[in-house]
Amino acid sequence: MKLIQGKTVINKYREHTVTVDLKDRSYDIQIGEGNISRLPVYLENLVTNRQVAIIAPPPVADLYLDSVSACFGNNWNVQKLIIADGETSKTQDAVSAVYTWLLENHFERGATIIPLGGGVTGDMAGFVAATYLRGINLVHVPTSLLAQVDSSIGGKVGINHPLGKNLIGAFYQPRLVLTDINFLKTLNDDEYYCGLGEVIKYGILSPAGIFEKLENNLNEIKNKNISVLSDIVHDCIQIKAEIVKNDEKEAGIRAFLNLGHTYAHAFETDFKYAGLKHGQAVILGIRCAVAVSRKLKLIPDSDAIRIESLLDEFNIHLPRSKKSDRAELLAIMKRDKKTRAGSINLVLPRKIGEVTVMPVTDESLILESFAAVGL
Template sequence: MVATLHLDLGIRSYPIYIESGLFNDNSLLSRHIRGTRVCIVSNEIVHPLYAEKIKAALAGYQLDEIILPDGEAEKSLGNFDKIMSHLLANGHGRDTSLIALGGGVIGDITGFAAACYQRGIDFIQIPTTLLSQVDSSVGGKTAVNHPLGKNMIGAFYQPKAVLIDIDTLSSLPKREFSAGMAEVVKYGILGDGEFFNWLEQHKAQIRAGDKLVLSQMIERCCQCKADIVASDETEAGVRALLNLGHTFGHAIEAEMGYGNWLHGEAVATGMVLAAKLAVSMNLLAASDLRRIESLLEAFDLPLEAPESMGFSEFIRHMRRDKKNLAGKLRLIIPTKIGHSEIRDDITEDMLQQIL
């Protein structure tokens, strides 16, 4: 059940631990803390479930906590300021380590706070949702949202370690687990056709929560992301492929209000829209589109954009996407299951046809 991966980024390299019962190892966390002060950042849902185990592993450290409300809407500049104010008011220095205990929202905002506080302090990712375990905790993307765009204010800043205890998935609501599966399926579509086949073959075990299968699945996703990030840390090229479905998905989240559609739900719909665009361009076989839709549907993910969103609502947000260059839209398009491309030849007329 134990897996230890390594993300190779030179002096910024770090391990990714994946294990059932990882929180029971009191020595693991302290290996990656260099000072004597630790601040745990969590939310009101996760903190009561796991904070005591984490604090037991931190006996002997000077410890305090910041507990934020739950939800995507809380990944805000207001809560970023709350973290900064707490660290300053409590005299934290550059030898403090932040612990991000929670899902993607907590990981992103804690990482951004670590990047900014006194120009950079250490932080450790302890992701407790499937989506954060397979995606957002690995790779050093940190950010907060703005009403005009998701993740528009942030930094590339790597953690010292990622600790994934798959036992946390047992407390995850079904909808949150399904949302995480969108990011899992994404890896198969964008660059690992064999993994996509494996997911099709193991749907029942995944839905049933088979720990061995979940551990294998999470390890495969983390390895895929680690390989891509190691070759392109700051998204100058191939790392942009990890945004498959995200240009459409971020538009849905921004338009519908952060948290009304979960990130994974929006990404699932975004991947279907990207695949439909690819079919319309004769770049993707219709049979591959049907397989993509079938696998996403097997994990109870939405395939259709919100009825209230048409072309004008989508394009307003998509024009602000971070991948755009020189005023051109850049989208990730699947050309077959297991291969995707970055395209900058997508016109608004082409988008209007599918939206």
């Protein structure tokens, strides 16, 4: 996979621009350090209507909601909404409450929704933006590592259903993504390590050298060194932008981004979206996928060991609050969106830098792979 060239601007925000090239729906991802103050400048060039709804969960709102809305001058009509934190806000009831608030506050077709927060806020408020008045402007301001490297790019928005994760949703591209690496300074370690799960995923699926950067800068990464992080976040964004450009609707290579995710969604559904975070579930899912690759002799042992060693560094385990059942997890996986004609499609590593998508019909392979996470 050839990486697209980003545009780098040497300014005090150390900004880089990566463009997601989708013809008339193309948009820029502005990556920088402290560049949140430039949000109104970028927005001004994109919209004519100056109605803006900034939507954030309490932890992010407490830290940033006032300062972000203060970036906008008096010639903007900025309204703020605080939603519940965590997966509980990815529900039909929560979405409905946001519709009501937008209607009561007379938000029009040309207005802009800005989810300020992690992937949950982006998915849920993005789904609202996609459906309110048949679609209004969406500008992501991702504040978690996971949202910066993954969920804010590519247009997947949606909510959960009691029967499964992310089952209700749409493809709806934002007009802009503003990624300020400085937000990561206040992310707690658990959430930060969750985001690293997605970063490791990019390291495994792309030959762009992210895996080696992770191996070679482990201490800097564990200590949230902003300059190392900036570099790695930028690499991940470029990979995702390139994948989305080539396969917006996930008919082909975009499926590679689901490495570890079919398992992850099963773990999250099994834990009823509580007690196990998405990024943690992804790390566990990657462990299981590596176990299947090993069993099928798809991956050289040396690469499998390197992946397992890197994952060990982040010390993520299934919570002990519930004893998960292999057969029940398998049943959840069969309900996954990616299941086709009854066989579970898994993204499996072939080596560091290459994955493949494979229908797995032998269920015993999957059942045995749960041993990789202690089940």
